[in-house]
Amino acid sequence: MALAIAFSAYGGPEVLHPIDIDPPAPGTGQLRVRVKAAGVNPVDVKLRRGDFAVTMPADFPQRLGNEYAGVVDQVGDGVAGLATGDEVLGSTTAQGYAEYVVVDAADTVHKPASMPWTVAAGLPAVGQTAYTALRQIGVHPGDTVLIHAAAGGVGTVAVQLGRLWGATVIGTASEHNHDYLRSLGATPVSYGPGLVDRIRLLAPDGVDAVLDAVGGEAIAASLALVPDRHRIGTLVDARAVSEHGILRVGGRSTAALRQLVTLYDQGRLQIPIHATFPLSQADRAHLEVQTRHVRGKVVLTVA
CATH class of the missing domain: 3.90.180.10 (Medium-chain alcohol dehydrogenases, catalytic domain)
Incomplete structure (x- = not known):
C-alpha cells in the first residue's frame, strides 16, 4: 500500500x-x-x-x-x-x-x-499554461504585453517567456512584489483605481495583448486597453469569455514542457x-x- x-x-x-x-x-x-x-x-x-x-x-x-x-x-x-x-x-x-x-x-x-x-x-502546470496561453494570444517580438497577477506561478513563467520572445512586459501585482517583477524583466504596476491610466503612461504606444489570471476588474481594464479581443486571454473568467468574446486560454503541451525544461537547464528560466x-x-x-x-x-x- x-x-x-x-x-x-x-x-x-x-x-x-x-x-x-x-x-x-x-x-x-x-x-x-x-x-x-x-x-x-x-x-x-x-x-x-x-x-x-x-x-x-x-x-x-x-x-x-x-x-x-x-x-x-x-x-x-x-x-x-x-x-x-x-x-x-x-x-x-x-x-x-x-x-x-x-x-x-x-x-x-x-x-x-x-x-x-x-x-x-x-x-509542469504553470509552465505549460503560460506557454500555451502566450501562443494563443499571439505574442511576438516587439509586442507590449500586459500580464495580470504577474507574480503568481503562471505569471512568473509568462513574464519570462514574454521577455525571451522579444516582448515588452507590464505586470500587475501588489507593491511588495514590484522588485520581484523587475528582477524577471517586467515593468510592474499596482492594482486598484486608475490602473488603465497608469498602464497608458507606461505604454504610450498601446498594449498589444493581455494574459489575465484575475478576472473581474482586470478584464474591464484589458478591454479598455486592447482593441482586438482575440488578443485578450483569461485563465479564470468564463463569464468574460461568453460576454465579451475574449479567449479562454491555457492548456497542456508536452512539447512546450520539453522546451521549458531546456530553458531552465540553460539558465534562462527561473x-x-x-x-x-x-x-x-x-x-x-x-x-x-x-x-x-x-x-x-x-x-x-x-x-
Missing part, C-alpha cells in the same frame, strides 16, 4: 486527509513513478472547496494534484526511451498528491540533473519556490495558496 491525499467532502483545508492506495501496474504506453514532489495549484483549492461541484463533481474520496516529479518505478509495454530509475516530470490529473502515480509515457519529460525536485514538480510542505501537510500548503500572495510555487515533498 502507499499514501495519497484526498478529501471526502467539500470544505476548507481541514477536509484533506490521507488514504491508502494500492499502486496499480502501468498499462501499455504507461509508467509508474515514485513521486518525489508534487505541485500545488489554485485549481486544487477550487476543486476542494466545491467551486466546480456543478460542472465537475468530485468522486469521493477525491484525490488532487496535476503535476509531479519522481523516479520511474515500473515501465509498461510499448514504452521506448524511458527506463526504471529515470528521473522525470510531467502532468497528471487529480493524482499527484501521492507516493506513486501512473502516467502516460508520452506526457513525461526527463528531468535534468540541474533541476531540483521541487522545481521539477512546480514547473521557477521560484515560495514554500514547501511534506505530503502529510497538504492542508498547510492549501492554506498558503489561499492567501493569494504566493510568489512562484508551493510544492509538496514526498519522502
Whole structure:
C-alpha cells in the first residue's frame, strides 16, 4: 500500500486527509513513478472547496494534484526511451498528491540533473499554461504585453517567456512584489483605481495583448486597453469569455514542457519556490495558496 491525499467532502483545508492506495501496474504506453514532489495549484483549492461541484463533481474520496516529479518505478509495454530509475516530470490529473502515480509515457519529460525536485514538480502546470496561453494570444517580438497577477506561478513563467520572445512586459501585482517583477524583466504596476491610466503612461504606444489570471476588474481594464479581443486571454473568467468574446486560454503541451525544461537547464528560466510542505501537510500548503500572495510555487515533498 502507499499514501495519497484526498478529501471526502467539500470544505476548507481541514477536509484533506490521507488514504491508502494500492499502486496499480502501468498499462501499455504507461509508467509508474515514485513521486518525489508534487505541485500545488489554485485549481486544487477550487476543486476542494466545491467551486466546480456543478460542472465537475468530485468522486469521493477525491484525490488532487496535476503535476509531479519522481523516479520511474515500473515501465509498461510499448514504452521506448524511458527506463526504471529515470528521473522525470510531467502532468497528471487529480493524482499527484501521492507516493506513486501512473502516467502516460508520452506526457513525461526527463528531468535534468540541474533541476531540483521541487522545481521539477512546480514547473509542469504553470509552465505549460503560460506557454500555451502566450501562443494563443499571439505574442511576438516587439509586442507590449500586459500580464495580470504577474507574480503568481503562471505569471512568473509568462513574464519570462514574454521577455525571451522579444516582448515588452507590464505586470500587475501588489507593491511588495514590484522588485520581484523587475528582477524577471517586467515593468510592474499596482492594482486598484486608475490602473488603465497608469498602464497608458507606461505604454504610450498601446498594449498589444493581455494574459489575465484575475478576472473581474482586470478584464474591464484589458478591454479598455486592447482593441482586438482575440488578443485578450483569461485563465479564470468564463463569464468574460461568453460576454465579451475574449479567449479562454491555457492548456497542456508536452512539447512546450520539453522546451521549458531546456530553458531552465540553460539558465534562462527561473521557477521560484515560495514554500514547501511534506505530503502529510497538504492542508498547510492549501492554506498558503489561499492567501493569494504566493510568489512562484508551493510544492509538496514526498519522502
